[in-house]
Amino acid sequence: MRELGALVRMDWLQLVRNPTALFMVLALPFGLLLLQAYLIPGTRTPLDADGRTALDHFAAVALIVAAMSVALTNYPASIAGYRETGMLRRLDATPAGASRILLSQWVVSIGCLLLGMIALCVLEVWVIGVPAPQSPAAVILIAALGAMSLMALGSLIAAVAATVPIAYGAGALLFMLGLLFSGVWTPGPLMPQGLRDVASATPPGAMTQGIVAAWFDGELAAMTIVVLIGWTIVPAAFAARLFRWR
Amino acid sequence: MTTPTVDVQQLRKAFGPTEVLHDVTFTVHEGEVVGILGPNGAGKTTTIECIVGAQRPTGGSVRVLSRTPHLDRGALRQLVGYQLQASVLPNALRVREVLEVFARLYRTPRDVSELMEETGLTSLARRFVGTLSGGQRQRLSTALALVGSPRVVVLDELTTGLDPQARLAMWELVERVRAGGITVLLVTHALDEVERLCDRVTVVLDGRTIFTGTPQEMRRLAASGSDERGSLQDAYVQLIERRGAVAEMGRK
Numbered sequence: 001m002r003e004l005g006a007l008v009r010m011d012w013l014q015l016v017r018n019p020t021a022l023f024m025v026l027a028l029p030f031g032l033l034l035l036q037a038y039l040i041p042g043t044r045t046p047l048d049a050d051g052r053t054a055l056d057h058f059a060a061v062a063l064i065v066a067a068m069s070v071a072l073t074n075y076p077a078s079i080a081g082y083r084e085t086g087m088l089r090r091l092d093a094t095p096a097g098a099s100r101i102l103l104s105q106w107v108v109s110i111g112c113l114l115l116g117m118i119a120l121c122v123l124e125v126w127v128i129g130v131p132a133p134q135s136p137a138a139v140i141l142i143a144a145l146g147a148m149s150l151m152a153l154g155s156l157i158a159a160v161a162a163t164v165p166i167a168y169g170a171g172a173l174l175f176m177l178g179l180l181f182s183g184v185w186t187p188g189p190l191m192p193q194g195l196r197d198v199a200s201a202t203p204p205g206a207m208t209q210g211i212v213a214a215w216f217d218g219e220l221a222a223m224t225i226v227v228l229i230g231w232t233i234v235p236a237a238f239a240a241r242l243f244r245w246r
Numbered sequence: 247m248t249t250p251t252v253d254v255q256q257l258r259k260a261f262g263p264t265e266v267l268h269d270v271t272f273t274v275h276e277g278e279v280v281g282i283l284g285p286n287g288a289g290k291t292t293t294i295e296c297i298v299g300a301q302r303p304t305g306g307s308v309r310v311l312s313r314t315p316h317l318d319r320g321a322l323r324q325l326v327g328y329q330l331q332a333s334v335l336p337n338a339l340r341v342r343e344v345l346e347v348f349a350r351l352y353r354t355p356r357d358v359s360e361l362m363e364e365t366g367l368t369s370l371a372r373r374f375v376g377t378l379s380g381g382q383r384q385r386l387s388t389a390l391a392l393v394g395s396p397r398v399v400v401l402d403e404l405t406t407g408l409d410p411q412a413r414l415a416m417w418e419l420v421e422r423v424r425a426g427g428i429t430v431l432l433v434t435h436a437l438d439e440v441e442r443l444c445d446r447v448t449v450v451l452d453g454r455t456i457f458t459g460t461p462q463e464m465r466r467l468a469a470s471g472s473d474e475r476g477s478l479q480d481a482y483v484q485l486i487e488r489r490g491a492v493a494e495m496g497r498k
Contacts, residue, residue, distance in 0.1 A: 089300075093328035
């Protein structure tokens with residue numbers, strides 16, 4: 001734990017002294033949400049018999065976009081940057097260990113993510129007028145499990161990407177797929193059933209559907225939890241195995 | 247006869263089809279400062295990486311403190327300090343913060359204030375790493391190699407690119423390290439550095455050890471035993487040229 005604490009301190013200090021990455025993480029979901037709320041017409045019109053609007057769905061999607069920004073682009077790029085500059089090689093000469101280095105980034109990234117998600121929820125409920133979650137505990141649980149599954153996917157890139165551009169490139173590809181599965185272009189009932197079924201088996205899709213169900217119906221589906229835990233354990237184990245120091 | 251602290255025997259290392267180390271053999275005993283010399287691309291850094299366990303040898307054997315580095319890296323990381331050729335450090339951290347972070351990675355860390363005093367970093371404690379000069383970064387890099395109370399420290403091109411004053415400061419630091427009983431492996435191109443600091447020298451050429459002995463013995467060998475008064479620089483160049491020519495003839 002002492003070693004992990006030291007690495008977390010190092011990563012945290014580097015982040016707070018260069019917060020551009022953090023700003024970019026929040027800029028995209030905030031921008032997306034504000035566009036939907038105030039500039040794009042018709043987003044407050046009910047999409048189905050439940051009376052749920054596109055904006056309601058975007059309340060969940062914005063959280064997933066924030067999570068994907070951190071987990072699929074910033075975090076892998078940060079580790080790839082360590083690899084590219086030789087910092088990982090330096091750490092390899094110490095007792096730090098690969099799993100602690102990845103875990104330290106998880107702690108810092110998930111910490112940032114939670115702050116970002118809280119800020120987004122405040123904006124959604126108190127400023128934009130999205131109804132408050134029916135089950136805040138279930139929303140938090142799905143958000144936390146979803147963030148971990150996305151971090152595990154990001155770890156696969158972080159484990160092997162030789163340079164920052166490679167990490168950003170691979171991350172951007174997964175990010176675009178994530179946008180599709182989370183329903184950025186086809187919110188809620190507008191997503192075709194076939195795509196919805198595929199999406200529910202992926203971290204961004206399961207996370208969106210799980211948060212929408214918890215937020216608006218107060219429901220927590222066991223299958224969503226199984227999918228998110230599975231997508232955490234398997235990629236994380238592979239990432240620790242594939243990790244390259246140089 | 248005591249067991250050598252570092253024992254490298256007929257070390258071979260290949261990357262894919264390319265063998266870069268063919269036969270490297272030398273030993274280092276406790277408390278010694280041993281220099282590893284050789285032209286660029288001779289295999290010095292690969293040898294060092296096998297010693298610290300970052301590379302797995304293709305053949306031969308490496309033992310450090312009676313352990314096999316690539317099999318027992320966990321234990322050796324606590325006992326071997328490594329200062330890399332290019333000192334890569336987190337620029338956004340202050341000098342003291344970097345040392346404190348690295349100290350917490352080890353089971354028996356040095357006192358950070360004491361180490362900063364010893365390495366001349368006290369006045370730089372609050373400076374950001376990104377603002378340090380080349381010499382100051384090297385001092386920090388060396389301090390990081392020492393922060394875990396190592397029994398062996400590997401210094402790779404410690405003074406390359408430093409001005410004369412900074413080099414002198416680094417030499418004095420290595421002398422203090424040696425006085426503390428720590429075994430030092432010094433990879434270098436600088437013959438004046440070898441002359442001042444090293445008890446013994448190993449010369450590597452094209453992945454093979456071509457000489458192991460004291461600096462005085464190197465002079466004698468190069469001068470065929472007749473003249474010990476030539477400079478170490480001359481002796482080294484002669485040795486490399488002579489062995490290089492022999493190797494070239496062998497290849498023809």
